[in-house]
Amino acid sequence: MRFSLRSLVAAFAVATALFIAAPAFAQQPTSVNPTAASVQERQLLDALRSGTPGQGTTLSGRITIPDASAGNLIQPQGQAWRIFHQGTMHWIGAIAILGMLGLLAVFYMTRGRIMIEAGRAGVTILRFSTFERFIHWLTAGCFIILALSGLNVTFGKFVLAPLFGEGAFAAMSQWAKYAHNYLAWPFMLGLVFMFVTWVVHNIPDSTDINWIKKGGGLVGSEHPPAKKFNAGQKVIFWSVIIGGGLLSLSGVYLLFPEWAGGVLALQFWNIIHGIVSVLLIAAMIAHIYIGSVGMEGAADAMTSGEVDLNWAKEHHSLWVEEKMGKGAAHPHASAQPAE
Amino acid sequence: MARMKFLCDADRCIECNACVTACKNEHDVPWGINRRRVVTLNDGKPGERSISMACMHCTDAPCAAVCPVNCFYTTADAVVLHSKELCIGCGYCFYACPFGAPQYPRVSNFGTRGKMDKCTYCAGGPLADGSTAEYAAYGANRLAEGKLPLCAEMCSTKALLAGDSAMIATIYKERVLRRGYGSGAWGWQTAYKETIAI
Numbered sequence: 145m146r147f148s149l150r151s152l153v154a155a156f157a158v159a160t161a162l163f164i165a166a167p168a169f170a171q172q173p174t175s176v177n178p179t180a181a182s183v184q185e186r187q188l189l190d191a192l193r194s195g196t197p198g199q200g201t202t203l204s205g206r207i208t209i210p211d212a213s214a215g216n217l218i219q220p221q222g223q224a225w226r227i228f229h230q231g232t233m234h235w236i237g238a239i240a241i242l243g244m245l246g247l248l249a250v251f252y253m254t255r256g257r258i259m260i261e262a263g264r265a266g267v268t269i270l271r272f273s274t275f276e277r278f279i280h281w282l283t284a285g286c287f288i289i290l291a292l293s294g295l296n297v298t299f300g301k302f303v304l305a306p307l308f309g310e311g312a313f314a315a316m317s318q319w320a321k322y323a324h325n326y327l328a329w330p331f332m333l334g335l336v337f338m339f340v341t342w343v344v345h346n347i348p349d350s351t352d353i354n355w356i357k358k359g360g361g362l363v364g365s366e367h368p369p370a371k372k373f374n375a376g377q378k379v380i381f382w383s384v385i386i387g388g389g390l391l392s393l394s395g396v397y398l399l400f401p402e403w404a405g406g407v408l409a410l411q412f413w414n415i416i417h418g419i420v421s422v423l424l425i426a427a428m429i430a431h432i433y434i435g436s437v438g439m440e441g442a443a444d445a446m447t448s449g450e451v452d453l454n455w456a457k458e459h460h461s462l463w464v465e466e467k468m469g470k471g472a473a474h475p476h477a478s479a480q481p482a483e
Numbered sequence: 484m485a486r487m488k489f490l491c492d493a494d495r496c497i498e499c500n501a502c503v504t505a506c507k508n509e510h511d512v513p514w515g516i517n518r519r520r521v522v523t524l525n526d527g528k529p530g531e532r533s534i535s536m537a538c539m540h541c542t543d544a545p546c547a548a549v550c551p552v553n554c555f556y557t558t559a560d561a562v563v564l565h566s567k568e569l570c571i572g573c574g575y576c577f578y579a580c581p582f583g584a585p586q587y588p589r590v591s592n593f594g595t596r597g598k599m600d601k602c603t604y605c606a607g608g609p610l611a612d613g614s615t616a617e618y619a620a621y622g623a624n625r626l627a628e629g630k631l632p633l634c635a636e637m638c639s640t641k642a643l644l645a646g647d648s649a650m651i652a653t654i655y656k657e658r659v660l661r662r663g664y665g666s667g668a669w670g671w672q673t674a675y676k677e678t679i680a681i
Contacts, residue, residue, distance in 0.1 A: 205524035209517050216583050217522045217536055226545045226579045297551045314552040314569035321571045411578050
């Protein structure tokens with residue numbers, strides 16, 4: 145019964161489609177017979193496209209040279225990719241990056257630098273070990289060069305080429321491409337290390353809900369309690385892991401086109417690579433801001449690794465309690481207490 | 484100046500691949516690269532057609548639009564050429580090209596793309612016409628010698644036509660009118676946003 149109902153529905157759908165299509169058939173011969181009448185390329189494209197199942201929407205045939213992908217005769221999707229790359233991508237990139245810079249400028253002007261309210265204690269506590277700082281800077285250093293060389297591919301010809309001249313710009317872009325190709329690997333290594341090292345501290349929990357509710361101390365002067373990483377840092381961590389993962393996956397396909405399986409796949413991975421990269425660049429601009437000029441005492445965590453105790457108490461109270469409770473890490477007096 | 488184009492009469496192409504061979508030989512094209520290829524559609528079925536395809540030297544060429552270093556230029560004869568000195572081998576022209584013309588020699592086992600190579604319409608490149616450097620990088624410059632692309636000159640059935648747009652269109656029109664059918668100027672709609680009205 146169920147089967148017959150389904151076939152009935154199918155038959156009705158076919159009949160409806162035929163009924164709708166019938167006037168079109170009457171107006172022009174769509175069943176293309178190239179030996180009977182002069183036909184247009186467009187008609188043949190349409191006819192052959194529907195006649196080659198499994199080939200997608202490209203027009204492919206048999207070829208005698210070894211490169212099987214050359215059997216693709218025409219791929220009109222290149223036009224869509226061109227429109228994306230020369231239009232949409234520019235807008236996404238400009239809005240994400242300039243928008244983030246604008247937001248940060250507004251934030252800086254309204255909130256100013258976030259100071260250590262209690263002042264520096266003069267006593268420090270180890271926040272990041274040498275290894276943690278190494279993997280951070282390995283990934284960060286690679287990312288900055290990857291970001292700049294990547295932006296150069298999309299925006300360089302509008303921004304830098306008029307300044308440098310075409311020859312110098314092309315030579316610079318060539319080196320930027322090499323840097324992009326080769327630094328991708330230490331970047332991926334850094335991603336793996338960061339994931340393994342920090343994932344336990346970045347699993348969302350109830351303290352994050354409270355932290356987000358209180359605006360993370362970014363708005364208002366309250367400092368909600370946080371563990372080693374607060375909710376904002378967890379967002380950064382997962383952006384880097386997921387975004388970096390997507391960039392790695394798409395990047396590897398773009399580096400090894402034979403693995404991607406055709407030009408349509410390459411267009412797809414290029415679009416993913418472009419969008420994810422500008423979003424991650426925007427996120428990293430915010431990360432760099434809050435880790436440097438945006439907050440007093442924050443940069444110490446990734447330079448010496450020793451943060452001021454008062455900074456730690458204000459921003460990562462639960463983490464400090466945990467560290468002190470363990471007794472494993474006593475605060476180091478870097479200066480004589482003024483008593 | 485002329486508006487140079489290719490036209491492949493799919494009703495005449497017999498898939499002999501002489502154009503492919505002639506091109507490879509004339510320009511000393513490296514291993515693994517075919518500036519021209521013959522694709523057979525509907526192989527072994529009614530309506531089988533073979534089309535010889537290479538760079539079509541598009542009007543408003545997509546490769547030139549997406550190139551991050553502006554290495555493409557269009558000559559006075561409307562031939563789309565590129566500078567291998569400027570090319571960085573990023574692969575973008577291949578993504579954008581409707582005809583799969585741009586190809587890259589593999590310069591290392593690491594998958595690094597070399598400088599892009601494609602059909603030059605036998606017109607060389609930006610280096611001095613007929614120089615050894617030009618031949619090494621881009622192949623022969625027949626256009627500078629007043630000759631047309633060798634693939635079309637070699638074509639045994641004269642399926643592949645090269646030359647000024649108006650002239651090859653006229654030849655094709657005459658054929659279609661005489662024999663009473665024609666399967667269209669392949670790639671013209673995509674490359675030139677026009678087709679030959681019969």
